[in-house]
Amino acid sequence: MQTRQPQYRPGRVAIVHDWLVVNGGAEKVLQALASAFPxxxxxxxxxxxxxxxxPWLERHVVHTSSLQRLPLARRFYRHYLPLMPYAIEQFDLRGFDLVISSSHAVAKGVLTHPGQRHVCYCHTPMRYAWDMKEAYLEDAGFRLPFVETYVRHTLKRLRQWDFFTAAQVDTFLANSHNVARRIAKYYRREAEVLYPPVDVDAFALHQGPREDYxxxxxxxxxxxxxxxVVEAFARDPQKRWLKVVGEGPEFKRLARLARGHAHIELLGYLPASELEPLMQRARGFVFAAxxxxxxxxxxxxxCGTPVIAYGSGGALETVKGPEHGETATGLHFARQTPESLRSAIDDFEQQAFSPLACRTQAERFSHRHFRQRLGALLTRKGS
Structure with missing residues (x-):
């Protein structure tokens, strides 16, 4: 007689998320967690x-911290980073049995109590306090005397707090093997890998002709x-056609880089209904981060579209290179330089990639797989 796997029943659940400002990748994970625990x-x-x-938030009670009411918090919430550890520790979670933190900054530092279980879904340890510290100082313009000293001291205190609060987490879930290695390095903790969910059903497989962009x-x-990406295509002697979708503080600089190059189009923000057909018809998708x-x-x-990606981080786990033969879904370029990317594009155009293989690879990261593995991990770790 076959025995059924016991269903995990966590009791009252609290989900702690760093901040809700843009609907990015971390928020897609939050949406999946909220769906799993309605x-x-x-x-x-x-x-x-x-x-x-x-709209998926409407059925949930949402609590915010005291930072919500501080002056100019809507625009400059990141400037309150030194206050965030204090703010996250003020949440009262005594009435909950399971606490899930969705953390790329301070959410994992929430205080829990004996008898509660704290599972941290870690998008990454706080990168601007650890491995991206120098880049953060440059991008934020903190290279001024005294200001840089203060910021470095603040980041040092954040690293200390970030390390010590990792000990309060019962179970770490990492969004990739790449992040699991970082958790081991900075927190000295092991993590199970649970890939973020991708809404593959929102993107239709296209196996027809591709356009030359x-x-x-x-x-x-x-x-x-x-x-x-823009520089690589701007200097391309073949003048391959590039379309760029997105908005943000870099838009004006990219527009200057693309000026005078009619084969480069900056399309700004596009809704999913317009982005999908662009993805379906593209010759390839370029990812340099x-x-x-x-x-x-x-x-x-x-969508069945192969990818040319920088060969580092999560892309090494999501894009299968030519060494995978018929199941390849793209290739990686070795250095973050326009020359390395252009060389990869030349190699890309010498290969053939199966749209069906691309779709099959994407389905390994579906919402269904996310829910199944999440349930299995919680059941196993909770036993």
Whole structure:
């Protein structure tokens, strides 16, 4: 007689998320967690999501911290980083049995009590306090005397707090093997890998003819390295056609880089209904960021579109290179330089990639797989 796997029943659930400002990759994970626990209450430092942007939140009670009411918090919430550890520790979670923190900054530092279980879904340890500290100082313009000294001291205190609060987590779940290695390095803790869910059903497989353009899409912020992509195509002697989708603080600089190059189009923000057909018809999708995971390359693969990605971070786990033979879904370039990317594009055009193989790869990261593995991990770790 076959025995059924016992269903995990966590009791009252609290989900703690760093902040709700944009609907990015971390928020897609939050949405999946909220769907898995429909009665959970959500705790977050600030909630400035535009009305109607997150209809899935409406059925949940959402608690915010004291930072929500501070001056100019809507625009400058990141400047309150030194106050965030204190703010996250003020949430009262005594009435909950299971606490799930969705953390890329301070959410994992929430205080729990004996008898409660704290599971941290870690998107990454706080990168601007650890491995991206120098880049953070440069991008934020903190290279001034005394200011830089103060910021370095603040980041040192944050690293100490971040390390010590890791001991309060019962179970770490990492969004990739890449992040699991970082958790082991900085926190001295082991983590199970649970890949973020990709809404593959929202993207239809296209196996028909492709148009002769490449596509890049992301928020236009410095670490996404969209400048590298635009420069590579601007200097391309073959003048391959590039379409860039996204908005953000880098838009004006990218527009200057693209000026005079008619084969480069900056399309700004596009809704999913317009982005999908662009993905379906593109010759290839270009991804130059060193991401912890990276959902958009998988959305492109869900459309059957192969990817040219920087060979670091999560892309090494989501994009299968030519060494995989018929199941290859793209290739990686070795350095974050325009020359390395152009060389990869030349190699890309000498290969043939199966749209069906791309779709199959994307389906390994579906919502269904996320829910199944989450339930299995919680059951196993809770036994």
């Amino acid at each position: 009665d959970a209450e959500i705790f977050t430092l600030v909630n400035f999501m535009p009305a109607g942007a997150t 490449y596509l890049a899409a992301s928020r236009l912020v410095p670490y996404k390295r969209m400048d590298l 060193d991401e912890d995971f990276g959902i958009v390359p998988l959305e492109a693969q869900a």
